[in-house]
Amino acid sequence: MIKKAYFIDADYVVHKEDVYIRLYVKGKKLCRVYYKYEPYFYVDAPSKEKETIARVKAQTKTGETARVDRVEEVKKIVNGTEKKLLRVYCKKPSYVPELKATIPFNCYEYSIPFAKRFMFDFELVPFSLITYDREGKFITKIIKQKETEMSLSVLAFDIETYNPRGAPREQIDPAIMISWAGKTKGVVTYKESKREFVTKKNDEKEMLEEFHKVLQKENPDVIAGYNSANFDLPYLEKRTEATKAECYFGMWPGKIKGINKGLIKGVKTKGRIHVDLYPAARFFGFIGLVKTNQYTLEAVYNALTGKQKKMVQRLNIWEIWDSNSIDELADYSLMDATSTLEIANEFLPIFRELSIITKMPLFDVSLSTSGQLVEQLLMFNSIKRNMIIPPKPHAGTIQERLSNPIQGAYVKLPQPGIYENIAVMDFRGLYPSIIISYNISPETITNDDENVNVSPEGTKFLKKPMGLIPSVLEELVDYRTEIKKKLKKIDKDSEEYKRLYARQFSLKILANSFYGFSAYPRARWYSRECGSSTTAWGRQHILETIEEAGKHGLEVLYSDTDSVFMLYKKKDEVLQFMETVNKKLPEKMELELEAFYPRGVFVTKKIGGKEVGAKKKYALIDEEGRIKIRGFELVRRDWSGIARRTQRRVLEAILKEGSKEKAVNIVQEIIKKLKEGKVELEDLAISTQISKPPSQYEIKSPEISAALKAQKRGIEIQKGSVIRYVVTKNGKSISEKAELLEYAENYDVEYYLNNQLIPAVMKILKELGYQEEDLKVGGKQQSLDSFF
DNA sequence: TAATTCGCTAGACCGA
């Protein structure tokens, strides 16, 4: 029977002596179909060994005998050269590593997860429509597939728990409320509420069963929560067991399954894609899509939508519950679910596109890092081109690579000051365009002298044929260019625009990760030569550009990696200069004008008592009055809000209005407020993320000290937590004075003046002629002391 | 078992 359905995901099952790939496909509804498939790997041995290898046996840890099933001779491309290899088949995926360990020859592709191997071999694309021949539950043939427009339905949810002891205990403390937002939205609980969106049940068990009913009725493709892999889903599962409720979260009955991918925890439900938006937010924070100092639901929602979300004190939830007037709690809970849905609506389209481009199921994508996405994309394309996938490096190799890092980009030392008329230009996609232009790939490295690109460091790369990495990268870059052209013609509010926008964004994420991946010590495609040649060519191009500017009589103020800042008198001379540069560049490379800036500030830093220009720190204002700020304290989350905001206002006063007086007035006003104790503690909080558990630090920094004090109060603080602390009056050193925001009762005026506000604003005021001495009593210039 | 290197800054720590 010929069937058509969307392909969603695949895993495998072992049934008696056979292995079946289990495909999750969606026609009218989601179903599972099975395809018999055999595991295999490659052995680099001469043909005459075929018979010997066919007889290889190995004992598995469970006492089974792993046997080679059959051996085929195949031709594969190994490191750029075609080679005869033996393809060795066996019955079960678990036999592969055992057999590999027993065979006394070099082996390849023995650590590719079996379901992935299947998807690679059939070039299956998630969310594409596949046609297959089916007998009962079994697929006999996969006929064809095409990429289509399967859209995803989403249900976001959130739970509230009874927590008289702070953190709720899943064995004892019940869940008290579940809210959801999808096609419908609502709250289910078991106390009386006047809110019309609340469904009241009799107890926790009935509440769980009601939520289950909602899930079955809406039947979303995706369920999304915030921190739901760590908290909500495991908690609900435990409560389901405790109350013996009839409740599950997937399409079919069954327990949730914890998945550890790297250090990220995921939870799988049977036949529904569960996406935890918390690690997703971290990923998008890393990419630069989400800019926030914290990764709480509120902060991420705020950063993403610009809307403010009200919070309820988590500590008080149980009190509200006991008070019996739960209306407000229901409001908050519903708001959590709806804002989770909004976040999902931002993230999922990008995950969906990443999934289609990398051919990795959405669930896996949602738990992947950019390195894993690139690796997956290269693995897929490697197989498609009949190339052997390089093995993962061993621990020793990784160590060696780690201890031998490559040289990076060039950064020019700026001359500090306030400037007028700055032109900024940059190389569009510098590293990707270099990799493509010079055909930088591990297998194109050669000793030949003809038809090669020689890097500034002397590594030679064949000009032809195109290597795996440059060719995959070029596909991404060209595809993105094509989409961006299309986007210009489409209505910005249309569904198609949103989808294509997400696609070009995904392509950008991937393209930008290639260089990093080739210099990543754990990468299968790591190559020191490729990584360092890429940056070497980058340095060469930028230095040549700076030199060329000099020839054109343009003074270069600053340059970082792929950008050049220069002073100009006429815009024409800048455009002419760019034309000269672009004529000499390889086809894929281009120097683009970023913008003309009427005014800009570069500041100083101190080094060994001397003052020099600071790199990676500047502010510019463009012709529309938009300000671009890089590196200043005000963009850093580990500075207090008051210092950051004041620094911004000072910069704006100077850039927008060119007014010293206004800048000084702003500082005066804030100093007064600080001294009068009128600044909100929230505004004084400093956020720092800790990478280890607090007890494991050698040095007691303020954030660690605050965290340790909070732990004594019974607060749980894990590694990865963002500590928000305030420097109070109580103690001697800064560390001693530090307290978590929620426990701080006062603030240390001196600290906030001398260690936050003044250093931040002086960075800029210095450029206006104010000196460090002016801060001290008796300074001879207009004394800033008068208002300090 | 989380893509890269370059660069700035703080506060603790340590010895004079």
Next chain:
DNA sequence: TCGGTCTAGCGAA
């Protein structure tokens, strides 16, 4: 009390 060194975090690209 000072100045140098080190640890740690975060941002630019």
